[in-house]
Amino acid sequence: MKKCLICGKGELIEVEDIISEIEGHFFIEKGKRCSSCGEEFISERTSQNTIEIARRLGLWGEPLKLHRKLSRSARGTVLRIPTDIEENLHLKGDEQVLISKIGKNKLLVEIKE
Numbered sequence: 001m002k003k004c005l006i007c008g009k010g011e012l013i014e015v016e017d018i019i020s021e022i023e024g025h026f027f028i029e030k031g032k033r034c035s036s037c038g039e040e041f042i043s044e045r046t047s048q049n050t051i052e053i054a055r056r057l058g059l060w061g062e063p064l065k066l067h068r069k070l071s072r073s074a075r076g077t078v079l080r081i082p083t084d085i086e087e088n089l090h091l092k093g094d095e096q097v098l099i100s101k102i103g104k105n106k107l108l109v110e111i112k113e
């Protein structure tokens with residue numbers, strides 16, 4: 001059994017009921033869930049499948065929006081950019097970004113040209 005990357009205590013258990021929300025629609029995905037902190041891990045392939053289904057249903061328009069949890073690393077809070085958005089914006093991973101706080105619960109990430 002693999003240990004959880006987030007809390008380091010729990011074990012990752014295979015589950016089939018991870019819920020992702022895309023534009024108000026809920027998708028059930030397979031993945032792993034930590035027995036201690038409850039963090040959910042979905043494989044990149046599963047995420048891509050969900051995005052593909054959402055596309056076929058016509059849900060995946062602009063703006064691209066996918067709900068993901070933030071993670072903690074030793075250096076702070078980490079937000080992983082979903083591959084789809086990465087490709088859409090042609091991100092190479094070494095861009096400079098500006099992060100602005102908008103209101104109480106929004107962050108705007110701008111990529112500097």
Ligand SMILES: [Zn+2]
Nearest residue numbers: 004007034037
């Ligand atoms: Zn955990």
